[in-house]
Amino acid sequence: MEKIKNSALKWTICQECHGQGKKSRGLSKKARLGYQMALDLYGKTNDERTAPVPPKGHLYSCLNCSGSGLVPSVAPPIADNENYPNIAIIGGGIGGVALAVACLHRGIPFTLYERDSNFEARSQGYGLTLQQASRAIEGLGIFSLEQGVISTRHLVHTTTGKVIGEWGIRKWMQSDAKTSPKRTNVHIARQSLRLALLEQLGGHDAVQWGHQLVGFNESDDDSLGLIFEVNGEIQHAKADLVVGADGIRSAVRSLLIAEDSSPLRYLGCIVILGICPLSAIESHSSSLLDSATVFQTANGNERIYIMPFTSDSVMWQLSFPMPEKEAKDLSAQGVQALKEEACRRTKWHDPIPQILAATLETQISGYPVYDRELLEPELLKKAGPATLIGDAAHPMSPFKGQGANQALLDALSLARGISKGCRPLSQWRKAGVRESVLTVFESEMLERSATKVKDSADAVQFLHSETVLHEGDEPRGRYIKKEKA
Structure with a gap:
């Protein structure tokens, strides 16, 4: 299928691969x-060995839709309330909106709830890097990201500016290697991607803004009764399936899983973030500010990571170890204190001091870094017709750039699972949505994200240690894995 711009196109699932x-x-x-x-051998024995797992056929990308699962349509499918479960999506961030989009394309009825009063009510994070999810966004009907910036070079420096690592397309193309990897990372403002997804839904009106979930319970008809606080008043709703896409401090998760069984885990460091327009530092020219270079500088304790945010701005992320109480106190002191601390710690090579000095306080935030222990599938088995995606299911540190990527993959995987497991004549209402969809989905999601959670936690340690100063033209995490091999 020809790669075309998003414009006003509508999408429906490809019938050859069923989306x-x-x-x-x-x-x-x-x-x-x-x-x-x-299977015959298993049937003849009386021991308690695990039954053989049915083999799966080799999968290949569908040629009709070029692997996206979607084809253009005059209008989105009409929601099929008779055959599909009605989904209540709690959380209008990247993962929640992506799930709504994937449901829209499949005619799965949904309602998207967000506690914020509007799109701009609070910061939804800064920039993100699409890695595995670069393919997933095509499965969400986004075939071009006008606001996306592609990086082609990544550098690692000491604080004096010495380059101790370089990789990326520009490096590979200059080398004598016979083959050059073609992978590129797309950097985009989180709100820009969120808006592109909302446009698939028809705009901001597709979200039930100002809805804070306070509880839900199973009804006699196997549906779930939801309780929201809206403008100080209680409102009720119903759904066949509740999906928590409401972040690391998920209200849905807290209603499903006791906090003490899977508490927040402080990872020992704080992150300070900022966005700086290139026009603010025009007097300082640098090849590092070409809108296609990602660079990081470290000293074994502090580490700053700077990437293109848009074509005319950069995002920086400074991190360093700090006791939890001190990190909370610094964050609570506000943006002026955060900026002063960042500038004090980074009197390094150009253009780092200039970037931080030129960053407006309104474009700065900071927070202690947390994740959670890996979620055991057993904790969700008793959840009935409710599940979690994204940070609500598997929060992780930002140091591998995987949070948004995994949320997008979760959303597309769940929608595809619902479409397949609840198709007409599936009798999912009799078996229940958990048996028909959720158990398999959660198993795959948790297995896929487990290494990302672990690697992201490990990165907190080695990015703030002498290990980060290893000289080599490769990501620091790749070096660690070689050492352990």
Whole structure:
């Protein structure tokens, strides 16, 4: 399918792959016979061995939709309230809006609730880097990101400006290597991506703003009764499935899982973030500020990471170890204190001091960094028709840039699972949405995100240690893994 701009296009699922983006070639004769032999042997024994797992056919990208699972349509599908469960999505951030979009394309009825009063009510984070999710956004009907910036070079410096690591397309193309990796990262403001997703829904009116979830319970008809506080008053709603996409301090999670069974875990450092327009430092020219370079500088304790935010601005992220109480106190002191602390700690090579000095206090924030222990699937088994995605399910530190990526993958995976598990004649209402969809979805989600959570936590340690000063043209985490191998 030709890659076209988003414009005003509508989308529906590709009928050849049923919106999955992939098709199966089926099982080979060898695989079928092997599984049958294993099954026969299992049936003849009386021991308690695990039953053989049915093999899966080799998957390949659907040619009809180029692997996106979508094809252009005159209008989005009409919501199928008869066959599909009605979804209540709690949280209008990246993950929640992405799930709503994926449901829209499949005719799955949904209502998107957000506690904020409007789109601009609070900061939804700064910039994000699309890695694995670069492919996933095509599955959400976004085939071009007009506000996205592609980086082609990544540098690591000491505080004096000495380059101790470089990688990226520009580096590879200059080398004598016979092959050059073609992977690129797309950097985009979180709000820009969120807005692009909202446009798929028809705009801001698709969100029920100002709805703070305070509780829910199962009704006699197996639906869930939801309780919201709206403008100081209590309102009620119903849904067949509740999805918590409401962040690291998820209200849905707290209603499903006791806090003491999976508490927030402080990772020992604080992050200070800022956005600086390039026009504010025009008097200082630097090849690092070409809107296509990502660079980081570290000393074994403090570390700053600077990336393109838009074509004419950069985002910086300074982090350093600090006791939890001190980190909370610094964050509570406000943006002036955060900026002063950042400038004090980064009297390093140009253009770092200039960037921080030129950053307006209104464009600065800071917070202690937390995650949670990996969520055990058993904790959700008793949740009935409710589940979690994104940071509500697997919060992680920002140092691997995986939070938004995993949330987008979660959203698309869940919508595809609902479309497949609750299709007409599936009798999902009799079996329940948990058995029909959620158990498989959660298992895949938690397995996929587990390494990201762990790697993100590990990065807190090595990015603020002498290890980060290792000389080598590769990401610091890759070096760590080689050392452990």
